Amino acid sequence: KESSMHGDLTARQKQFLDFVRTFVLDNGYPPSIREIQRSFGLKSTKGVKGHIDKLVEKGYLNRKDGSARALSLPGQRFSSERRTTDFQAPLIGRVAAGLPILAEENEEGRMPVPERFQGLDGLFWLEVHGDSMIDAGILNGDFVLVRPVPFVEEGTVAVVLIDNEATVKKFYHRGDTIRLVPANEQYKTMEFHGPACASIRVAGKVIALSRYF
Structure with missing residues (x-):
């Protein structure tokens, strides 16, 4: 279930993950680090990268190096239970x-x-x-x-x-x-x-x- 799946995330990490998910759902492609920075009102990308690194490390996001929109969502993170009507x-x-x-x-x-x-x-x-x-x-x-x-x-x-x-x-x-x-x-x-x-x-x-x- 979702509650146990996200038990290893801090509140801030969940906010970042939810933002990426919403952005992908709304736009069909992932946000850039700069877009995440602006949306959270942060002064630099350093704080963004720290949280994204943790989400990648824990398997909630994938990252492809060398791309401005390097993030992607692992398919298994959207369970069939949460995709039904x-x-x-x-x-x-x-x-x-x-x-x-x-x-x-x-x-x-x-x-x-x-x-x-x-x-x-x-x-x-x-x-x-x-x-x-x-x-x-x-x-x-x-x-x-x-x-x-x-x-x-x-x-x-x-x-x-x-x-x-x-x-x-x-x-x-x-x-x-x-x-x-x-x-x-x-x-x-x-x-x-x-x-x-x-x-x-x-x-x-x-x-x-x-x-x-």
């Missing part, structure tokens, strides 16, 4: 798209994951309550598929935790200011400055949604 991720709590509500930590059920995202670690679904993201195509009652990541690019639709509450917003972080921007002009942007930013944490990036009629 029956692959599911947990449905955890609820998300307020509007005013934040308490995010329950308990699993409320399981929902199928689109095939293109199967093989990624840690995916989970959250139910949206509210209409503050309707102009981004996210409606009240939708279920958003979330990929846990430590940070997101400016303007990314993300699940953000405010203390123990969760909300779906476009995320912006510049200097000592965090802005959570709705996609509905009837709602105001939520701004946090200085020490108040410590209460804000990105839970993950919204990568898909499911809607029932």
Whole structure:
């Protein structure tokens, strides 16, 4: 199973592995070291190479010397279990798209994951309550598929935790200011400055949604 398969990886190594997997799924080819560096906001490629070396050493990645896109994913790392249409991720709590509500930590059920995202670690679904993201195509009652990541690019639709509450917003972080921007002009942007930013944490990036009629 995936949990035992990845038991020898550090949290940071899993983040790098998940990034490579997602990049390959989205683009059909592996990322370069520079692309990984930029995506993780690192100042040099040295830190990237250290983690990639460990992933290659442990057999989670293959590397072909002499190529700018030297990485590849061993086929056995995408097990048949995770490639079936029956692959599911947990449905955890609820998300307020509007005013934040308490995010329950308990699993409320399981929902199928689109095939293109199967093989990624840690995916989970959250139910949206509210209409503050309707102009981004996210409606009240939708279920958003979330990929846990430590940070997101400016303007990314993300699940953000405010203390123990969760909300779906476009995320912006510049200097000592965090802005959570709705996609509905009837709602105001939520701004946090200085020490108040410590209460804000990105839970993950919204990568898909499911809607029932």
